[in-house]
Amino acid sequence: MRFSVISSCILPWGGSEELWTEAALHLQQAGHQVAVLKTAFDAQHPRIRQLRATGCTVTGLAQQPTLAKRLLNRALPAHRQWTPSSSQLAQVRRHLQQQQPDLAVVAQGSNFDGLAFADICRCLKQPFVVIAQKAAEVLFPPVHQREMARLAYRAARHCYFVSRHNLTVTQHQLGQVLDHASVVPNPFNVPYAGELPWPPATAIMRLACVARLEVFDKGQDILLQVLALPKWRQRPLHVSFFGHGGDEPALRDMAALLGLHDRVTWAGQVPDITTVWASHHALVLPSRYEGLPLALTEAMLCGRPAIATAAGGTAELLVDNETGFLAGAATVAALDEALERAWGSYADWPVVGRRAAAHARAQLPPAPGEQLGRHLLQLLHN
Incomplete structure (x- = not known):
């Protein structure tokens, strides 16, 4: 043919x-x-x-x-x-x-x-x-x-x-x-069977935002506003932004304006996404529009929970409070609420991550x- x-x-x-x-x-x-x-x-x-x-x-x-x-x-x-x-x-x-x-x-x-x-x-x-x-x-x-x-x-x-x-x-x-x-x-670009070991213990919660740096779809500006809230400034939380895109200069300037230089890292593109999940505890995805996020699929298969907005097909794969934490809308208030729930159950994240991997394998073909x-x-x- x-x-x-x-x-x-x-x-x-x-x-x-x-x-x-x-x-x-x-x-x-x-x-x-x-x-x-x-x-x-x-x-x-x-x-x-x-x-x-x-x-x-x-x-x-x-x-x-x-x-x-x-x-x-x-x-x-x-x-x-x-x-x-x-x-x-x-x-x-x-x-x-x-x-x-x-x-x-x-x-x-x-x-x-x-x-x-x-x-x-x-x-x-x-x-x-x-x-x-x-x-x-x-x-x-x-x-x-x-x-x-x-x-x-x-x-x-x-x-x-x-x-x-x-x-x-x-x-x-x-x-x-x-x-x-x-x-x-x-x-997806990660192994289908067998999630990664949990990252080594650390005093800082390390989140990864894996997405093209374009705010119209991916909403990183929403996440930066959440991180600038007084309560998150006082907590041991760090976000690494993985990816490139046309809005990177604007996002960097926004982070500087909000005084987040020590709270975020601009990590660029990585050839092997498993290296991200070897050192980060969860995915954070503040998208406004999506299909079915590849970043979500890969994070779940690697055994990492996600804090994500209900954009596109995200809610079709992420089960709120079971395999991750779902924000009802792409707004500062909704993402802050979901991140707060995640923060309150941080000790359970390894268990949530294992459930996420099992659920992803049950829902997705290999x-x-x-x-x-x-x-x-x-x-x-x-």
Whole structure:
């Protein structure tokens, strides 16, 4: 079988790329042919090199946005920052006409940013599926693209979402039921079986915030405001921020303004996430919008509790006061309340972490990417 993956992620790589990548590797290794068309292409990225080494064809979509468009993008929410250029749309059209894959996979960073590619598939009568990695309640499809979005989702052979929340939100925004949709969680980069040993005893509670440094989605500004409250200034608590992103300078300035220089660390990107959980006691995730956070899945599998907002599919995996501590909303008051409950039961965190690992293994398949690959094959066999 021949598959074409069309990725609309606006970054050289992001967590939204992992699901289709694992599916592509599984399909290629099983003897099928996979071609990838990637936006924001970086030929030296380790995952691109891995795909090529396995036999996948990976091509960059041409013509990055102009300087004026990049400047405009910085002022827009992430979900609306990028739309394909005419040359990229033409390149996708040529590829589909020439290669005529058995199935095209339109992999989106959110739930609408790749639908121009899906619409090309629809117009060419090319069988396709869509993957949506995130859905924000406040970001409906633009008015001028609404009908295209409805038609594209309706024409897809199947629609994949990483959480039930994202599926529900997308149905509400489209005003139509997607009865040809299912939920497939993202893969993870930690061992599936066996959580990590608990970190060595320390006088300081060490929390890790593992997320792209972009406040519109990830809400690190909320966490900084909580840490600035008088009671948290007096407690032995330290937060390490892992990740990079466009809002890092603003967050650093905000932390300095609030006098948190000795309470937070900017730890950057790490190649092995297990090193984070070898030295940190819990995850703190103040997100405003999510799919199903990869950071949450990995922390739980490593045996660490999470203090997280009920964004996206978080509440579908995190059981409040059993496997972690859930904040009812992405607000300072709600996150402070959840962190207070967590602080009060700090002695029980190792037990909570073990429950979190067992619950995650009970809820998540061991290889979600392979599961997606098998489902794509089943679609074609049907």
